[in-house]
Amino acid sequence: MSSTASPLAPKNVPAMPVIAGVRLATAEAGIRYKNRTDVLLAIMDKGTAVAGVFTKSKCPSAPVEWCRAKLKGGKARALVVNSGNANAFTGKTGRSSTALTAKIAAKAVGCSESEIFLASTGVIGEPLDATKFDGVLERLAETTEAGDYLAAAKAIMTTDTFPKVATATVKLGKAKVTINGMAKGAGMIAPDMATMLSFIFTDAPIAPAALQALLKAGVEDTFNAVTIDGDTSTSDTLLAFATGAAAEHGAPKISRASDPRLKSFVKAFNQVLANLSEQVARDGEGARKLVEITVDGAKTKASARKIAMSIANSPLVKTAIAGEDANWGRVVMAVGKAGEPADRDKLSISFNGIRVAKSGARDPSYDEAQVSEAMKAPEIAIKVSLGLGKGRDRVLTCDLTKEYVAINGDYRS
Amino acid sequence: MSSTASPLAPKNVPAMPVIAGVRLATAEAGIRYKNRTDVLLAIMDKGTAVAGVFTKSKCPSAPVEWCRAKLKGGKARALVVNSGNANAFTGKTGRSSTALTAKIAAKAVGCSESEIFLASTGVIGEPLDATKFDGVLERLAETTEAGDYLAAAKAIMTTDTFPKVATATVKLGKAKVTINGMAKGAGMIAPDMATMLSFIFTDAPIAPAALQALLKAGVEDTFNAVTIDGDTSTSDTLLAFATGAAAEHGAPKISRASDPRLKSFVKAFNQVLANLSEQVARDGEGARKLVEITVDGAKTKASARKIAMSIANSPLVKTAIAGEDANWGRVVMAVGKAGEPADRDKLSISFNGIRVAKSGARDPSYDEAQVSEAMKAPEIAIKVSLGLGKGRDRVLTCDLTKEYVAINGDYRS
Numbered sequence: 001m002s003s004t005a006s007p008l009a010p011k012n013v014p015a016m017p018v019i020a021g022v023r024l025a026t027a028e029a030g031i032r033y034k035n036r037t038d039v040l041l042a043i044m045d046k047g048t049a050v051a052g053v054f055t056k057s058k059c060p061s062a063p064v065e066w067c068r069a070k071l072k073g074g075k076a077r078a079l080v081v082n083s084g085n086a087n088a089f090t091g092k093t094g095r096s097s098t099a100l101t102a103k104i105a106a107k108a109v110g111c112s113e114s115e116i117f118l119a120s121t122g123v124i125g126e127p128l129d130a131t132k133f134d135g136v137l138e139r140l141a142e143t144t145e146a147g148d149y150l151a152a153a154k155a156i157m158t159t160d161t162f163p164k165v166a167t168a169t170v171k172l173g174k175a176k177v178t179i180n181g182m183a184k185g186a187g188m189i190a191p192d193m194a195t196m197l198s199f200i201f202t203d204a205p206i207a208p209a210a211l212q213a214l215l216k217a218g219v220e221d222t223f224n225a226v227t228i229d230g231d232t233s234t235s236d237t238l239l240a241f242a243t244g245a246a247a248e249h250g251a252p253k254i255s256r257a258s259d260p261r262l263k264s265f266v267k268a269f270n271q272v273l274a275n276l277s278e279q280v281a282r283d284g285e286g287a288r289k290l291v292e293i294t295v296d297g298a299k300t301k302a303s304a305r306k307i308a309m310s311i312a313n314s315p316l317v318k319t320a321i322a323g324e325d326a327n328w329g330r331v332v333m334a335v336g337k338a339g340e341p342a343d344r345d346k347l348s349i350s351f352n353g354i355r356v357a358k359s360g361a362r363d364p365s366y367d368e369a370q371v372s373e374a375m376k377a378p379e380i381a382i383k384v385s386l387g388l389g390k391g392r393d394r395v396l397t398c399d400l401t402k403e404y405v406a407i408n409g410d411y412r413s
Numbered sequence: 414m415s416s417t418a419s420p421l422a423p424k425n426v427p428a429m430p431v432i433a434g435v436r437l438a439t440a441e442a443g444i445r446y447k448n449r450t451d452v453l454l455a456i457m458d459k460g461t462a463v464a465g466v467f468t469k470s471k472c473p474s475a476p477v478e479w480c481r482a483k484l485k486g487g488k489a490r491a492l493v494v495n496s497g498n499a500n501a502f503t504g505k506t507g508r509s510s511t512a513l514t515a516k517i518a519a520k521a522v523g524c525s526e527s528e529i530f531l532a533s534t535g536v537i538g539e540p541l542d543a544t545k546f547d548g549v550l551e552r553l554a555e556t557t558e559a560g561d562y563l564a565a566a567k568a569i570m571t572t573d574t575f576p577k578v579a580t581a582t583v584k585l586g587k588a589k590v591t592i593n594g595m596a597k598g599a600g601m602i603a604p605d606m607a608t609m610l611s612f613i614f615t616d617a618p619i620a621p622a623a624l625q626a627l628l629k630a631g632v633e634d635t636f637n638a639v640t641i642d643g644d645t646s647t648s649d650t651l652l653a654f655a656t657g658a659a660a661e662h663g664a665p666k667i668s669r670a671s672d673p674r675l676k677s678f679v680k681a682f683n684q685v686l687a688n689l690s691e692q693v694a695r696d697g698e699g700a701r702k703l704v705e706i707t708v709d710g711a712k713t714k715a716s717a718r719k720i721a722m723s724i725a726n727s728p729l730v731k732t733a734i735a736g737e738d739a740n741w742g743r744v745v746m747a748v749g750k751a752g753e754p755a756d757r758d759k760l761s762i763s764f765n766g767i768r769v770a771k772s773g774a775r776d777p778s779y780d781e782a783q784v785s786e787a788m789k790a791p792e793i794a795i796k797v798s799l800g801l802g803k804g805r806d807r808v809l810t811c812d813l814t815k816e817y818v819a820i821n822g823d824y825r826s
């Protein structure tokens with residue numbers, strides 16, 4: 001946790017409303033950090049549906065394995081999150097550690113261990129001493145309140161420079177329902193995952209299978225379209241909890257994701273995911289520029305995604321942006337290395353709306369002074385038009401600065 | 414071209430012998446740089462066989478397209494290389510530029526344009542004014558000498574901090590034959606290519622098809638096993654020229670790569686490729702550590718290669734090495750994200766021979782002070798044992814430093 005927030009941090013933090021059926025509390029358990037909260041306990045009312053998506057790493061953390069197994073039940077009563085230690089690559093110790101944490105939490109909350117969900121973030125390979133939760137979780141369970149989501153978002157930070165929250169309120173049937181979310185970044189962020197940790201809460205009455213379908217669809221163009229450094233964490237976890245409390249004031253119970261009554265809800269749900277994932281990109285380690293890469297004219301959306309990710313993960317593109325250099329030659333390089341259909345002589349590229357290359361060569365009308373000025377902005381939009389088909393996609397990333405190297409050269413030691 | 418050589422530069426530069434049938438000359442054509450050579454002309458005797466491998470980029474440079482087309486003839490009389498401008502993404506201008514360069518060179522040398530091979534390295538997207546070669550190539554053709562290979566290697570440098578040459582002498586039949594090579598790096602270096610530019614010369618009498626087969630096989634575990642930043646250039650070119658002059662003192666004429674008389678030659682040829690590609694890794698932009706990554710116990714060699722490359726291209730692994738931190742958790746992360754078969758609980762990892770992780774957890778005997786001391790070395794060997802099969806592979810890379818970011822944030826502007 002840095003003492004200075006990224007210059008890309010959102011200017012306004014939304015007031016986070018209460019979600020009926022969710023209570024939160026945070027504490028200092030001294031897992032690794034001193035003088036800051038590092039444990040979050042969220043308690044949900046009985047009957048809360050849960051859905052989740054996780055890292056595709058072949059070496060997932062112990063909490064990820066725990067959640068995957070418990071997700072089958074579809075019901076959650078509590079979420080325990082710690083920062084400072086990822087409990088990843090900790091072997092049998094790691095598994096006992098998750099089991100012990102769940103046991104302590106289940107006792108404190110008064111539920112079955114299979115209704116406890118766990119997430120850990122921080123250093124990999126260090127054993128997590130779960131006895132540190134003993135006493136702490138019981139105390140937290142007694143002090144949970146209906147909701148300081150910002151405090152919760154702070155407790156789960158590692159190298160993040162600002163807490164990430166988002167909220168939306170929308171009609172479901174004739175009832176008002178609320179969606180709150182939080183996330184943490186900020187390195188080891190890459191596609192095919194659901195950021196390191198993110199949690200969504202809603203009072204909408206949505207059955208587990210429907211919630212899972214919404215989450216899986218929603219993540220594709222939000223969290224999975226963000227990359228900081230192409231490095232996929234062992235711990236990436238995105239969980240959604242639906243308490244169903246809104247049913248009490250008339251929200252219809254939803255059992256299928258295709259239910260037409262969900263239309264507005266899905267839109268708001270995806271906006272919360274998009275908002276949080278953009279905040280993750282804004283808080284990329286060492287980031288000074290938010291970079292949006294749009295690829296159109298590709299053969300397919302999947303092809304556009306691969307090309308956009310190739311650009312977004314290119315160290316040469318990212319360092320050029322850090323140097324405020326509209327180095328479109330490196331964009332060409334990244335298009336070329338993606339291995340997707342591309343015709344050099346049809347390619348056009350623009351930076352912040354200024355076209356610098358068209359039809360496979362420098363745009364004759366391209367004014368270096370104008371584009372140099374545009375590159376000073378904190379938000380850079382790179383657009384690549386392939387001119388081959390109708391495939392289009394968009395990803396978010398950030399620049400690669402000396403600060404990224406400094407943060408990651410010093411993090412563990 | 415930096416004024417300070419990388420601390421990883423080889424301590425000794427070999428004396429480069431003459432290759433019968435090859436003459437070299439360099440000049441200052443003022444393509445981009447001032448007060449340094451930037452054009453190399455190599456003239457080969459009639460009957461010289463040529464082979465080549467090139468970037469797999471979908472947006473290759475104009476010279477790469479030129480060489481690919483001319484390679485079909487199998488014969489070469491001259492090689493023209495310029496630094497400072499890659500003639501890539503230059504559209505029709507780029508194609509006319511290669512055609513004009515070849516025309517000027519063919520006239521100067523007195524051969525067909527189809528026997529001229531071209532390579533360019535430097536900035537992408539800037540039109541290359543080939544009229545600058547007019548006069549220069551004629552003068553060079555008159556002044557070529559049997560061989561200052563070091564001067565040639567210097568003329569083709571861009572951000573390289575030292576010229577890269579290698580040589581080997583070996584028996585072919587009863588005759589002595591010589592292999593000389595040169596290469597340039599130093600950014601935009603990634604697998605599936607043949608470094609940015611490298612040229613091999615030999616007096617061995619090897620037919621084009623056999624030379625092509627040797628080159629294709631030799632590159633797999635040398636140039637294709639080196640990555641600096643995962644960014645594949647649009648210009649990567651590796652050409653091999655065999656003048657056949659050694660036939661005059663009894664070297665047998667070789668028409669098939671499988672000829673058993675080639676055994677020693679192949680070994681020496683591959684050593685030259687390995688030597689040059691290691692020098693490319695040693696001169697990675699901003700590099701302070703040479704990093705060798707060995708993966709064994711994988712299902713297959715191809716699987717070991719993918720995992721090794723995932724580690725070698727991970728910004729988090731590379732910055733940890735820059736910070737002299739044996740952060741094996743990040744190695745686990747990179748194994749996990751490779752998507753290849755891996756069993757977390759069988760994984761072992763060592764740094765410079767010190768095992769830090771075994772059976773999916775921290776090695777109980779692991780001494781942080783000892784490994785921290787070992788990480789101060791300029792050469793770091795990371796070994797990952799998967800414990801699944803017999804697949805093994807090795808790749809070379811370097812660390813990711815603030816200097817890499819500085820070099821690439823300032824390169825074009």
